[in-house]
Amino acid sequence: MTIAIAVANQKGGQAKTTTTINLAARLAENGKKVLTMDNDPQGHCAIALGIQPEPCVFNVLLGLGDPHQWVRETKRKNLYLIPGDRSTATAQSVMSAENRPISAVGDAIAPLMAEYDYVFFDTAPSAGDPTDQGVSLSTDCQLISSRSHMQCRHPPRTFQTY
Ligand SMILES: Nc1ncnc2c1ncn2[C@@H]1O[C@H](COP(=O)(O)OP(=O)(O)OP(=O)(O)O)[C@@H](O)[C@H]1O
Ligand SMILES: [Mg+2]
Numbered sequence: 667m668t669i670a671i672a673v674a675n676q677k678g679g680q681a682k683t684t685t686t687i688n689l690a691a692r693l694a695e696n697g698k699k700v701l702t703m704d705n706d707p708q709g710h711c712a713i714a715l716g717i718q719p720e721p722c723v724f725n726v727l728l729g730l731g732d733p734h735q736w737v738r739e740t741k742r743k744n745l746y747l748i749p750g751d752r753s754t755a756t757a758q759s760v761m762s763a764e765n766r767p768i769s770a771v772g773d774a775i776a777p778l779m780a781e782y783d784y785v786f787f788d789t790a791p792s793a794g795d796p797t798d799q800g801v802s803l804s805t806d807c808q809l810i811s812s813r814s815h816m817q818c819r820h821p822p823r824t825f826q827t828y
């Protein structure tokens with residue numbers, strides 16, 4: 667069974683990417699096969715894993731070819747990444763402009779899901795984007811990472827924004 671986890675917080679700098687990469691790396695180290703999809707146009711997952719940001723998320727979101735070709739190996743065994751870059755924002759705009767259903771995000775990655783024990787989605791510091799809602803719908807668990815005292819006091823309010 668695949669467990670899909672989105673790491674989110676509309677506020678920037680709240681350790682979303684750090685949490686995603688560290689959880690994914692530890693699970694991979696423990697023998698689990700792990701895929702991370704970087705849904706943040708900043709492309710920080712690739713940078714954190716020492717590989718090149720590329721428009722792979724753009725291609726997956728817009729259904730350009732078999733999604734397997736957009737998965738990259740990392741230097742860590744069992745840990746795979748669909749890297750993103752600023753083109754991810756373009757794909758998100760296209761999806762909004764074309765009124766694609768929010769389930770489109772899950773549909774785009776569906777052919778890959780069963781091949782992994784865990785799939786992580788890193789997300790951008792934003793809320794209300796249909797892609798974020800799509801990610802949220804496609805996962806078993808939404809993990810709100812926060813370094814902010816105020817947000818830790820009101821987690822239900824933070825969850826409501828997704
Ligand atoms: N537990 C922690 N303690 C202290 N600093 C941390 C911790 N986790 C992450 N950081 C630092 O906080 C900064 C922001 O982390 P990170 O890039 O993971 O946040 P983010 O939520 O993904 O940011 P963005 O919204 O820009 O994508 C980084 O400099 C990171 O090293
Ligand atoms: Mg980040």
